Amino acid sequence: MSEPVPSSIQTVVLVGFMGCGKSSAARRLAQLLGWPAIDLDHAIEQEIGTSISQYFACCGENAFRALETRHLEQSLRGRSILATGGGVVTREQNRALLKDAQRSGLTSVVYLRAQPQTLATRIRRQPGARPLIDGERVLDWAQTCERVRVLLEARSHWYEECADLIVDSDELSSHQVAQIVAAYVAPEQTPPPLF
Numbered sequence: 001m002s003e004p005v006p007s008s009i010q011t012v013v014l015v016g017f018m019g020c021g022k023s024s025a026a027r028r029l030a031q032l033l034g035w036p037a038i039d040l041d042h043a044i045e046q047e048i049g050t051s052i053s054q055y056f057a058c059c060g061e062n063a064f065r066a067l068e069t070r071h072l073e074q075s076l077r078g079r080s081i082l083a084t085g086g087g088v089v090t091r092e093q094n095r096a097l098l099k100d101a102q103r104s105g106l107t108s109v110v111y112l113r114a115q116p117q118t119l120a121t122r123i124r125r126q127p128g129a130r131p132l133i134d135g136e137r138v139l140d141w142a143q144t145c146e147r148v149r150v151l152l153e154a155r156s157h158w159y160e161e162c163a164d165l166i167v168d169s170d171e172l173s174s175h176q177v178a179q180i181v182a183a184y185v186a187p188e189q190t191p192p193p194l195f
């Protein structure tokens, strides 16, 4: 699963649970490879003109998922590093889009895996930003951990199933994650990381 691949890769898709560091790793990776980074959630917020939390509150999760699928499909067409939202793998249509892109040989999907406690710690740094965690009420530490644990358990198999490469990111900086992914997708351009 983690053998380096030839550099025909044009699109790197980062998947993983909320708080796993997809957006910051995507920015770092884009710097390393000199490719553009696209943050799917950010692109959606630009389109709807409001935050994802507010959009969930007014229009519901299904409306958000429809937007997410359209943005995913559009973003898979060009050379880029794509940071997805944590729920992208929950829709069969999205998993099929990823699989088609991987079959073309031009796209690699990377799962940034992290432990529930790591994810909960990072999620709690932005209270109210994740509608599926604390969108309805303020949660304490134990409640946040439990919510993360339950959702992660339901989704883990999809992240793993979609991934060409899995990076355990608990102890890594975004720069280190980016180095590992760069060495995998563009081995001739990137020396293997030394840590």
Ligand code: S3P
Residues within 6 Å of the ligand: 016, 017, 018, 019, 041, 052, 084, 085, 086, 087, 088, 129, 130, 131, 132
């Ligand atoms: C979601 C994750 C969020 C955002 C939305 C739904 C999810 O993105 O797309 O709140 O279902 O896991 P991040 O993973 O960037 O937080």
